[in-house]
Amino acid sequence: MVTNNEGNDASVIDAKSLKIVNSIPTGTGPHGFRISTDSKYAFIANMAEDTVSVLDLDAMNEKQKISVGNTPVTTGITSDGKILVVPLNAENAAAVVDLDSSNITKVPVGNGPAQVYISADNKYAVIANQGTEENPSHSISKIDLVTKQVTATTETGTGAHGVVINPDGSKIFVTNMFDNTVTVIDNETNQVITTINVGATPNGISITP
Numbered sequence: 237m238v239t240n241n242e243g244n245d246a247s248v249i250d251a252k253s254l255k256i257v258n259s260i261p262t263g264t265g266p267h268g269f270r271i272s273t274d275s276k277y278a279f280i281a282n283m284a285e286d287t288v289s290v291l292d293l294d295a296m297n298e299k300q301k302i303s304v305g306n307t308p309v310t311t312g313i314t315s316d317g318k319i320l321v322v323p324l325n326a327e328n329a330a331a332v333v334d335l336d337s338s339n340i341t342k343v344p345v346g347n348g349p350a351q352v353y354i355s356a357d358n359k360y361a362v363i364a365n366q367g368t369e370e371n372p373s374h375s376i377s378k379i380d381l382v383t384k385q386v387t388a389t390t391e392t393g394t395g396a397h398g399v400v401i402n403p404d405g406s407k408i409f410v411t412n413m414f415d416n417t418v419t420v421i422d423n424e425t426n427q428v429i430t431t432i433n434v435g436a437t438p439n440g441i442s443i444t445p
Contacts, residue, residue, distance in 0.1 A: 268310020323349035
């Protein structure tokens with residue numbers, strides 16, 4: 237799937253033929269998203285509408301729209317499909333959504349939160365706090381998804397944006413857009429292990445299984 241930020245829809249691409257097979261309308265300004273573990277739903281953050289579109293990937297339509305708060309950037313979904321986490325860039329908070337009850341808890345984080353990554357055990361959501369180029373932030377916030385509170389804040393480079401946890405859960409990797417580095421953090425102690433110099437304006441990040 238590809239979100240089309242100015243088209244207000246998501247393109248569905250067949251991975252074998254590499255052709256677009258469908259287009260699903262979303263809210264205004266679709267941006268980051270995650271697909272549920274069972275591949276049934278996509279949760280798309282609509283930055284210009286302050287909502288998340290829940291797309292049914294069997295029916296290929298928008299099943300639901302959730303109002304979450306000001307300027308949602310992307311989404312994270314627990315592997316059991318019960319908790320949705322949405323960084324709210326303009327609120328300096330993350331919306332933690334209980335999808336069964338529809339209850340939303342807003343958890344204060346750092347300035348200008350960008351991306352989110354949920355740990356494999358569904359216990360924590362890690363939020364990268366980017367800020368702006370003029371007023372950059374430089375931290376990640378770790379949210380306990382049971383207590384819905386920040387349990388740790390770790391300093392990174394400036395403009396923390398992309399974040400990922402490695403498969404064994406031991407390390408967190410964060411791209412720092414405004415100083416061209418990646419911060420490597422011990423996930424147990426929440427302490428920085430090392431900093432890696434990379435290319436200009438590092439954004440998203442992935443890690444092999």
